[in-house]
Amino acid sequence: MADHVRREAYESQTGTIDVVEKTRRAGTHEPRGTTEPQWEVFVREREGDPMTHVGAIAAPDPEIAHEQASKLFSWYGRDIWVCPANAVTRFSAHEMAAGGDSETDEEHGSSEAIPAGENEPRVYEETEGTPNVRQG
Amino acid sequence: MISISKLLCELDAESDGLRYDAADDSNVPQITRKKQRRPVVVWNTTKRCNLYCSHCYASADTEALPNELSTAEGKALLDQLADFGVPVVLFSGGEPLIREDLSELVAYAAEQGIRPVLSTNGTLLTREAARELKEAGLKYAGVSVDGLADRNDEFRGKDGAFEAAVRGIEACLDVGLKTGLRYTITKYNDDDLEGVIDLLTDVGVDRFCFYHLDYGGRGADILDADLTPDEKRAAIRTLCDLTREYHDRGEEIETLLVGNYADAGFLVEYAREELGEQRADRIETYLRRNGGDPTGERVADVDPIGNVHLNQFWQGYTLGNVRDRPFGELWSDETNPLLTALRNRTQHLKGRCGTCQYQDICRGGSRLRALAVHDDLFAPDPQCYLTDEEIGIETAGIESSGYPEAHGD
Numbered sequence: 001m002a003d004h005v006r007r008e009a010y011e012s013q014t015g016t017i018d019v020v021e022k023t024r025r026a027g028t029h030e031p032r033g034t035t036e037p038q039w040e041v042f043v044r045e046r047e048g049d050p051m052t053h054v055g056a057i058a059a060p061d062p063e064i065a066h067e068q069a070s071k072l073f074s075w076y077g078r079d080i081w082v083c084p085a086n087a088v089t090r091f092s093a094h095e096m097a098a099g100g101d102s103e104t105d106e107e108h109g110s111s112e113a114i115p116a117g118e119n120e121p122r123v124y125e126e127t128e129g130t131p132n133v134r135q136g
Numbered sequence: 137m138i139s140i141s142k143l144l145c146e147l148d149a150e151s152d153g154l155r156y157d158a159a160d161d162s163n164v165p166q167i168t169r170k171k172q173r174r175p176v177v178v179w180n181t182t183k184r185c186n187l188y189c190s191h192c193y194a195s196a197d198t199e200a201l202p203n204e205l206s207t208a209e210g211k212a213l214l215d216q217l218a219d220f221g222v223p224v225v226l227f228s229g230g231e232p233l234i235r236e237d238l239s240e241l242v243a244y245a246a247e248q249g250i251r252p253v254l255s256t257n258g259t260l261l262t263r264e265a266a267r268e269l270k271e272a273g274l275k276y277a278g279v280s281v282d283g284l285a286d287r288n289d290e291f292r293g294k295d296g297a298f299e300a301a302v303r304g305i306e307a308c309l310d311v312g313l314k315t316g317l318r319y320t321i322t323k324y325n326d327d328d329l330e331g332v333i334d335l336l337t338d339v340g341v342d343r344f345c346f347y348h349l350d351y352g353g354r355g356a357d358i359l360d361a362d363l364t365p366d367e368k369r370a371a372i373r374t375l376c377d378l379t380r381e382y383h384d385r386g387e388e389i390e391t392l393l394v395g396n397y398a399d400a401g402f403l404v405e406y407a408r409e410e411l412g413e414q415r416a417d418r419i420e421t422y423l424r425r426n427g428g429d430p431t432g433e434r435v436a437d438v439d440p441i442g443n444v445h446l447n448q449f450w451q452g453y454t455l456g457n458v459r460d461r462p463f464g465e466l467w468s469d470e471t472n473p474l475l476t477a478l479r480n481r482t483q484h485l486k487g488r489c490g491t492c493q494y495q496d497i498c499r500g501g502s503r504l505r506a507l508a509v510h511d512d513l514f515a516p517d518p519q520c521y522l523t524d525e526e527i528g529i530e531t532a533g534i535e536s537s538g539y540p541e542a543h544g545d
Contacts, residue, residue, distance in 0.1 A: 038454070043473070054472055056443075058452045071511055072453060075484075076473040096212045096442075096459050 038085035039065035043077030056085055137345075138399050138426070140376055140391040143419045144407065145383040174221040175436040175467065178255075178448040181210070181238070182230040183440050186259060186294075200230075204440040205458075207237040211244050213438065213458055218248035220464035225250050228448070230440070233260040239272040246273030254278065255318065258304030259297055263311060266304075270313040277308050278345060280318040283325035284332060291324055302339060309340045316343030316390070322361040326371050330378060337382075337389060346375060348395035348519065350449035351508035359508075365521035372399055376406050395449075397429045397501045398520040401494035405526055420497060428499030432478035436467060446478065450504050477513070478503065487516040493528035 036058040042051040054073060059065035065082040073080055184200040205213060217225060225245050232238055233256055245252040254269065258279035269277070282291045285298040292298075308315035317336055321329070333344055349362045363371060372393065379391045393399045400423045408416035427434065430447070437445040443454040444466050455475065456466045470476055477484055481500055489500040500506075501517030509518040524530070 045473075052471060054474065055456060056454045058454075068452065071507055072474055072513060075513065076477070090460055092460055094461055096209055 036060055039069070039082040040085050040088060041065075041069045041073065042081040042083070043069075043073045044079035045077050047078065051079070051081060057082075138393045138397075138403065138423070140379045140393060140403065141383065141389060143403055143422060144376060144380055144411070145388075174223060175430070175434050176224040176226065177217055177222050177463075178226045178228050178435065178437045179210075179213070180228050180230060180437065180439045180448070181205075181232045181235050181241070184234050185229055185231040185257070186234065197230075200234075201440050205442055207240060209442070209459070210237070210241050213442065213463070214241070214245050214248055214250065216458060216463040217245075218250055219462070220467065222250055222463075224253060226253050226255055228255040231257055231260065233265060239268045242269055242274050243272040251275055255280070256304070257292070257297070258301035259294075261304030261307050263307040266307040266313050267311040270311050274313060277313055277315045278318045279305050279308075279315060280320075281332060281336075282320055282322075283328040284335070287325050287328055291322075302336075305336070305339060305341060314343075315341065316345060317341055318345050318347065320347040320349055321363065321368075321371055322349055322358075323363060323367070324361060326363060326367065329371065329374060333378060333382075333389070337387065342388070343390040343392075345392045345394060348393075348399075350395050350502060351505050362519065365519065368396070368398075368519065368521045369402065372402055373406065376403070376410075380410075395502065396517070396519055397498035398494075398517065398522050400426075400428065400497040401492075401522050401526060404494070404497070405522070423497040426497070428495075428497055429501055429503075431503060432475055436463075438463070446475075447504075474513075481514070484514040485516075486512070486514050488520065488524075488527060488529060489514075489516045491527075491529050492522075494522070494526075 037060065038056045038058055039062070040056050041054050043054050044051050057065060057068045057072070059068050062082055062084075066080065069080050069082055182200050182204055183197060185197065214225065227238065227242065232254060235241070242252045242254075252272075252274050253276040254274055255278045258277075258281070261277065261279070266277070279301055281298065281301050282288050283298075288298040288301075289295050305315050305317075317332070319325075319329075319332065329346075336344070348368070349358075351359060375391055375393070379389065382389045404416050404420045404423070407419045431450070432446045435447045437448040437450070438458060439445065439451060439454075442458040444456055444458060444463060445451055445454055453474075455469070455472060458466070467475075481503070482495055485495070485500045489495065489498075489506075492498065500514075501520055503513055503517075505517050505519055506515040507513050510516070520527075
């Protein structure tokens with residue numbers, strides 16, 4: 001019996017009430033690669049540190065994946081692991097929210113509100129239609 | 137992005153101080169000293185394209201990816217970008233006009249307070265499409281042309297592409313949508329620079345954006361098409377001279393450079409030689425505020441399936457996917473050593489870049505090119521074309537760095 005099934009059976013028998021809200025996690029096995037296979041990269045900075053996920057790289061096989069990852073992270077970490085991204089099934093409480101009503105498709109996700117970001121000042125330096133630079 | 141025209145032609149040497157104006161649609165206070173804090177985001181909306189260009193960093197093809205962001209997911213992405221305070225989203229591809237929901241996404245971006253701009257090959261830009269995009273809130277359409285007709289069509293893999301792109305530009309101009317040229321300078325087309333500017337100026341274009349070749353996607357397969365340092369220097373000098381000639385004649389074209397921050401140092405040197413010490417100092421002050429290469433800081437990229445990249449050319453590495461984590465979390469994750477290192481890159485730069493006197497206006501140029509050529513993230517940018525004298529280092533020091541010299545005279 002799976003743990004969560006066993007736990008629910010126990011709770012229904014004993015009337016135990018959860019005081020901590022359970023996190024709902026949706027799973028996905030959708031590809032995260034574009035053309036080449038993707039490899040999730042993990043590094044350990046020092047002996048005794050945990051492995052840390054540091055992104056993913058595109059490479060045709062694990063040897064080249066390791067080579068590419070080493071170019072990016074060998075200056076930083078002592079251990080580098082790569083794992084095929086398609087071997088990872090992702091379970092996450094984050095669900096990509098639906099952005100308003102779509103006229104083109106109806107594949108809406110959760111409409112959960114996202115907290116408003118900081119009201120940062122904006123300067124348009126790196127885009128088409130750059131600001132005017134003039135004398136002050 | 138470095139504006140030749142503003143630096144060389146529009147800065148008045150008699151006045152004190154420089155300042156940025158907020159863009160015309162911004163309602164935030166003018167900023168005088170702060171750098172942009174949020175990145176401009178390039179969104180490759182689809183991998184599909186109707187052309188097949190030799191230098192395409194996105195490796196675009198005839199087929200879309202099976203798992204591209206849907207319209208609803210695209211809007212959710214725009215929500216994420218708006219929440220994070222992203223000022224501008226550049227709709228790119230593949231060819232973004234192939235997406236039937238492009239106008240809907242443009243309108244949604246505008247509603248969220250993000251300035252929508254477009255990068256397109258122009259061949260699908262009919263007058264109707266241009267009008268629809270303008271009405272949706274699009275602020276600018278950059279149309280890619282890579283040479284006069286014959287060279288452009290060969291480079292882009294389709295006869296008639298040049299004429300179609302020019303028709304697309306005319307369609308934008310007809311409906312009052314601001315448009316400009318995007319041009320990647322290579323060995324194939326550096327001879328056409330002047331001719332393309334002349335031709336498109338006659339059409340009515342007044343904005344010309346020139347890209348250096350970066351070594352990502354199919355661009356990594358044509359390194360031999362990249363200009364030598366000497367050729368780069370000559371091409372940039374030509375653009376500087378042309379810009380000034382146009383302005384002297386009263387034709388105020390806007391010319392910009394992207395993808396090689398050695399250009400920043402070159403412009404200072406050019407100004408010192410042509411316009412005097414005082415003007416050169418003022419230009420350097422502006423460039424210092426501009427901040428040098430923006431990779432991992434002021435520019436980000438989201439690919440068709442939601443992977444976030446350090447810039448649009450660096451598709452081989454992804455920080456994560458917006459389906460798994462919001463963009464703002466990925467971009468702010470200080471546990472990522474690569475992201476942190478790029479934001480503190482001057483502590484890591486080696487060789488010529490490590491001791492260059494223009495480090496604060498260049499910041500080591502392209503780390504992707506350094507990686508592609510030297511297998512070292514912090515090695516010198518192999519396409520820096522400034523001389524040792526210009527960057528203020530001793531030749532002996534360079535030789536001892538172990539990296540081949542890339543500069544020309």
